[in-house]
Amino acid sequence: MKRIAPKLAVLAAVAVLLWFFPLVRVTRPGDEPAIDPDAFDPVGYVDAYWTERLPKSHTSAAPAAEVIKALSADAKAAGERFGRTVGMSRGFFFYLRGEGTVVSADGRKVGVALGEGGETADLVLTLGPVFGNAVRDAPGLIGVNDFEDSVAYNDLSAELNRRVESEVQPLLGDALEPGARINFVGCAELSSPRAYRAPLKVTPIAVVLSPAEGAQQ
Amino acid sequence: MRLSSSARFPAFGLLLTLLLTMGCGGPAADTSADTPAGEAAPAAEGQADAAEAGGKIAVVVSTLDNPWFVVLAKTAMARAEELGYEATIFDSRNDTATEASHFENLLAGGYRAVLFNPTDADGSIANVRKAKAKDVPVFCIDREVNATDAATAQILSDSYSGCVALGQYFVEQVGEEGQYAELLGIVGDNNTWSRSKGFHSVIDRYEGLEMVAQESANFDRSQGLAKMESILQSHPEVDAVFCGNDAMAMGAYKAIASAGKADTIKVFGFDGAEDAVRSIAEGKIAATAMQFPKQMARQAAEFAHQYLSEGKRDFPQKIPVSVELVTPDNVDQYGDYGVAEE
Numbered sequence: 001m002k003r004i005a006p007k008l009a010v011l012a013a014v015a016v017l018l019w020f021f022p023l024v025r026v027t028r029p030g031d032e033p034a035i036d037p038d039a040f041d042p043v044g045y046v047d048a049y050w051t052e053r054l055p056k057s058h059t060s061a062a063p064a065a066e067v068i069k070a071l072s073a074d075a076k077a078a079g080e081r082f083g084r085t086v087g088m089s090r091g092f093f094f095y096l097r098g099e100g101t102v103v104s105a106d107g108r109k110v111g112v113a114l115g116e117g118g119e120t121a122d123l124v125l126t127l128g129p130v131f132g133n134a135v136r137d138a139p140g141l142i143g144v145n146d147f148e149d150s151v152a153y154n155d156l157s158a159e160l161n162r163r164v165e166s167e168v169q170p171l172l173g174d175a176l177e178p179g180a181r182i183n184f185v186g187c188a189e190l191s192s193p194r195a196y197r198a199p200l201k202v203t204p205i206a207v208v209l210s211p212a213e214g215a216q217q
Numbered sequence: 218m219r220l221s222s223s224a225r226f227p228a229f230g231l232l233l234t235l236l237l238t239m240g241c242g243g244p245a246a247d248t249s250a251d252t253p254a255g256e257a258a259p260a261a262e263g264q265a266d267a268a269e270a271g272g273k274i275a276v277v278v279s280t281l282d283n284p285w286f287v288v289l290a291k292t293a294m295a296r297a298e299e300l301g302y303e304a305t306i307f308d309s310r311n312d313t314a315t316e317a318s319h320f321e322n323l324l325a326g327g328y329r330a331v332l333f334n335p336t337d338a339d340g341s342i343a344n345v346r347k348a349k350a351k352d353v354p355v356f357c358i359d360r361e362v363n364a365t366d367a368a369t370a371q372i373l374s375d376s377y378s379g380c381v382a383l384g385q386y387f388v389e390q391v392g393e394e395g396q397y398a399e400l401l402g403i404v405g406d407n408n409t410w411s412r413s414k415g416f417h418s419v420i421d422r423y424e425g426l427e428m429v430a431q432e433s434a435n436f437d438r439s440q441g442l443a444k445m446e447s448i449l450q451s452h453p454e455v456d457a458v459f460c461g462n463d464a465m466a467m468g469a470y471k472a473i474a475s476a477g478k479a480d481t482i483k484v485f486g487f488d489g490a491e492d493a494v495r496s497i498a499e500g501k502i503a504a505t506a507m508q509f510p511k512q513m514a515r516q517a518a519e520f521a522h523q524y525l526s527e528g529k530r531d532f533p534q535k536i537p538v539s540v541e542l543v544t545p546d547n548v549d550q551y552g553d554y555g556v557a558e559e
Contacts, residue, residue: 087375087537088512129422131381144535149338149363150411154377158418191382191541 040152042159049141050163057095057139058185058206064098065114068122068200075193083190086137086144090192093138096202098123099183102212105176111199112182123200125186125207127169130161134203138187164205171207179212274302274521275323277316278334279360281308283436283464285490286334288554289358289510293332296518302329311403311435313340320344324351330521331355332514337405338363354524356517359510361407361535370520370532372513376408377415379506379540380487384419386504386542387459387485394425395456398448400469402436402461409433412461412487420459429455434465441468449476457483463493463505470501489543489554497548507541509555 062082070078079085083092103121104111108128111121136142136157147153186202274297278290290306297304307323309316316336323331324347331348333355335341345355345367357371391397399416402409420426429452434440441460448455449472458473460466466486473482479501486493489507496502516536523529543551550557 087535087539088372088509088516089375089537089539090541091539129419131385131419133378133381144537145365145533148365150361150373150377150407150535150537151414154411154414157377158414161418191539 040147040155042152042155045156046159046163050160050167053141054139054205057141058097061095061097061139061185064096064100064123064184064186064202067094067096068114068198071196071200072198075190075196079190079193084138084140086133091195092190092193093134094188094190094200095138095140095185096123096188097183097185099181102176102178102180102182104178105172107173109201110172110176110182112184121199123202125172125184125204126201127172130164130203132161132189133157134187134189135160135164135205138189164203168204168207171209172204176209177212181210181212183208271301272303272329272525273327274304274330274332274518275307275319275328276304276332277307277309277319277323279309279316279336280311280436281306282310283438283462284492285463285488285508285510285554289334289514292511292514293358293518296515297332297521300518300522302522309336311336313337316341317344320347324348324353328353329525332358332517332521333368334358335360335362337403338407340405342367354521356520358513358517359408359508363407365534368534369524370517371535372516372520373535373537374408374508374513375537375540376411376487376508377418379508379542380412380415381419382540382542383459383485383487383504383506384416386544387416387457387483388419388423388426390483390503391426391457393423396427396429396452396454397457397459398430398445398452398455399428399432400441400444400458400460400465401431401433402465404433406436409436409461416459434460434468436462436464438464438468441465442472443468445469445472446476449473449478455482457485457503459485461487463488463490466502466505467492467496470496474501487540489541489551491552491554494543494548494551497543497545500545504542504544507543507551507555509538509540511555513538 067078067082070081079092083094085092098114100112100114100122101117102110103113103119110125110127112123112125113120114122142156144150144153184204185206186204188200188202190196276290276293276297278286281287281290294304294306307319309319313336331353333345335357338361342362342364345362348355349367354369355367357368357373359374361371361373362368399413401413430448432444432448434444441464445458445468458469460469463486466484470479470484473479473484483503485503486505489505493502493505497505520532
C-alpha cells in the first residue's frame with residue numbers, strides 16, 4: 001500500500017495536468033475567427049496596380065497595327081513575336097496599343113479601323129461581361145509565383161475584369177458614334193494559333209476618345 | 218477558450234517538464250525544413266554539382282480509383298524509368314494519413330525524388346517539407362500545395378481558366394435561364410475551388426441561371442451517381458449539371474440516363490478523361506475541359522532528372538498548364554488524355 005501511494009499521487013497529478021493542458025483540443029464550429037487577417041485582398045491589390053503599375057506599362061504594349069498584320073500572315077509566328085505564353089500552353093496573350101477610327105458601335109462591341117481611315121474594322125473592342133485572364137496576364141506584370149496559392153491569383157483576375165467593366169466600358173457607351181477617333185490600350189487572348197479569326201477581339205483597359213469631325217460638342 | 222494561469226498551480230511547470238522529457242510532448246519543430254535544398258555552394262546560379270542518374274524515384278498519387286490519376290501516375294513512372302530510374306507508385310487513397318505514411322517510408326527507403334500529386338493543399342505541405350529537409354526534391358503534379366517554399370516546382374493545370382471557358386460554353390448550350398446543379402470535388406483541394414470559382418465567374422453573371430443544388434461528390438464516380446440520384450429526386454426539373462471532374466460527370470450521367478432524362482439534362486465535366494471524351498463524341502456528355510496529365514507527368518519526371526543528374530536548381534515554383542475546352546465540334550482533335558496526335 002505504501003508503494004502504491006506515490007504512484008497514485010503521480011497519476012493524479014498527471015490527470016490534473018492533462019485536464020488543464022489536454023493533448024487534444026476540440027475546436028467547435030464558430031470558435032475559429034470569421035475573417036482571416038492574412039487573407040489576400042484582391043480589391044486593395046488592384047487599387048494600387050490599376051492606378052500605378054499598369055498605366056506605366058502602356059508604352060510597352062505592342063503596336064496594334066503590326067500585331068494584326070502579323071496575325072493575318074502567320075498567327076503562330078505573330079504569337080511568338082508579339083505574344084506572351086503563361087506556363088505550358090498552346091495559346092498566347094497580346095498586350096496592344098493603337099489609335100484609329102470607330103467604324104461601328106452597337107453597345108456590345110466597338111469596331112476600330114486602325115490608322116487614319118478605312119471603313120473596315122481591323123479589331124473589335126469588346127464590351128459586356130469580361131471573362132478569363134487576358135487582363136491579368138497580357139501585360140506580363142503579374143505572375144503566378146507572386147502568390148501563395150492559385151485561389152488568390154484567380155481572385156485577382158476576377159477583380160481586374162470587374163475594374164474593366166466599371167471604369168473603362170462606360171467610356172465606350174451610348175454616345176459613341178462612328179467617325180470618332182480613339183486611342184486605346186487593350187488585352188487579347190488566343191487559345192491557340194488556329195483559333196485566330198479576324199477581326200481580333202480586344203478587351204480595352206484604357207481609352208481616350210475624340211469626337212467625330214462635325215459632331216455636336 | 219481561456220487557460221487557467223499556471224501561477225495558481227506552481228507544480229505544473231515541474232510536472233510538464235517531467236512529462237516532456239518522458240516523451241509525452243508534441244512533435245519537435247522541424248526547423249531544418251526552412252533550409253532550402255540544394256543551395257549549399259552551387260556550382261553556378263541555379264546549378265548544383267551534377268550527380269549520376271539512377272536510383273529510386275517515388276510517384277505519390279492522391280488516388281488510383283480514378284482512371285485519370287492512373288494515367289498521371291503511370292506516365293510519370295514510365296518517363297522516370299525511361300530516364301534511368303527505378304520508379305514506384307504509392308496510392309494515398311485520398312487520405313492525408315496514408316500519404317504521410319508513404320512519405321515516411323519513401324524517405325527511409327532511399328528514394329531520391331518524389332513526383333507528387335497531393336491529397337490536400339494545406340495538409341500535404343508537411344510531407345513536402347519533410348522531404349525537403351532530407352534534400353529530397355518534390356515536384357507537384359496537377360494539384361498544388363499552399364506554400365511556395367516547400368516543393369521544388371509545381372506543375373499545375375490552370376483549372377480556373379478551363380472552367381471559365383467551360384462556363385461560357387455552358388451558357389451557350391443551356392441558355393441564360395434555367396436550373397442547374399453542381400457537384401464539387403474534395404473540399405480540401407484547391408482544384409475544387411479553382412474550378413468552381415472559374416465556372417461561377419461566368420454563370421453568376423446571368424441571374425436567370427439558378428443553382429438548385431451544390432454538393433461534394435469527392436471527385437468520385439459512385440458518389441457522383443448517388444448525389445445526382447438524390448438531386449433528381451428533389452429537383453426533377455434541373456436542366457444541367459456541372460461536375461468538377463469527369464468521374465463525377467460519368468456517374469451523374471448514369472443517374473440521369475437511368476431516370477430517362479439523358480436527352481433533357483446536359484452534363485458538363487472536367488479532366489479530359491478518355492471515357493468522357495468518347496461520351497462527347499457519342500452525344501452523351503455536353504463538354505469537358507482537357508487537362509494534359511501525360512504532359513504534366515512527363516515534365517515532372519524530366520524536372521526530377523534535371524535536378525538529380527544535371528544539378529539544375531533554378532526551377533520556377535509554379536508552372537500553369539493550359540486547359541482546353543472539348544465539345545462535339547472539336548472532340549475529334551482529342552483522345553487518350555491529350556491531343557489526338559499524342
